[in-house]
Amino acid sequence: MQDDVRPMFAANWKMHLGPEETASFVQRFADLHEVRQGARVVFFPPYLSVGAFLASSRSRPDLELGVQDVHQETAGAHTGAVSAPMAKQAGARWALAGHSERRREFGDDDVAVAAKVARIIDEGLRPVLCVGETLEEREAGELEVVLSRQIEAVLSSLAADRLPSLTYAYEPVWAIGTGRTASPDDAAQAHAVVRQEIRRCGGRTDAVILYGGSVKPGNIDALLAAPGVDGVLVGGASLDPESFAAICAGGV
Ligand code: PEP
Secondary structure (H helix, E strand, O other), rough: OOOOOOOEEEEOEEEOOOOOHHHHHHHHHHOOOOOOOOOOOEEEOHHHHHHHHHHHHHHHEEEEEEEEOEEOOOOOOOOOOOOOHHHHHOOOEEEEEEOOOHHHHOOOOOHHHHHHHHHHHHHOOOOHHHEEEOOOHOOOOOOOHHHHHHHHHHHOOOOOHHHHHHHEEEEEOOHOOOOOOHHHHHHHHHHHHHHHHHOOOOOOOOOOOEOOOOOOOOHHHHHHOOOOOOOEOHHHOOOOOOOOHHHHOOOO
């Protein structure tokens, strides 16, 4: 898949913003953020807010929709889960896989993440594969080992023709929701490792790689200027339309 767009700005709303709040967010954001040629903006709202997102963004097809997770099966007795075909039918184009909160809270291990990525691609959605190390792993000097394991688990399980369609997000777990951001140098170094692992595993080395972890209007320009950082995945600062609009204006 070759329609990669840089910079990419992605908003992961996690378990925030219900349908009513989503409608007001989109209205306000659309006033603040003009269509930006050559950039991509993707929102990952909670499932229940997907309908409100689509209804309120009808006049703004530049604001793309994704879901925060999908089950690896297409249907079945999996209470509380949502499948990739359902996400697609509902209007999503993107899906996250392997977010550290899913890995930690819901037991998504490398095998499950690989199965989810394969399903996402099979259903014609675009996956954003999230990878990243914990503080303990970083302090133990295991950055490369962890990134290598997480990337290889997914890429080694995919047929060669599916490898090109991945987008990646490097999200150091110690920087997510903590207010502690990786320095631009840290981000550049980790993105180089991610790219090197993608190459080693036969993936496309010019893939889009996002940085995630306490991105804010105040650090967006420095992060986007770091070599190899193609965009950002934003949690907390994407919940406020002013703040996310400022982020989406960054890097120019
Ligand atoms: C995230 O959850 O993907 C994230 C990067 O969160 P935050 O921006 O709040 O650190």
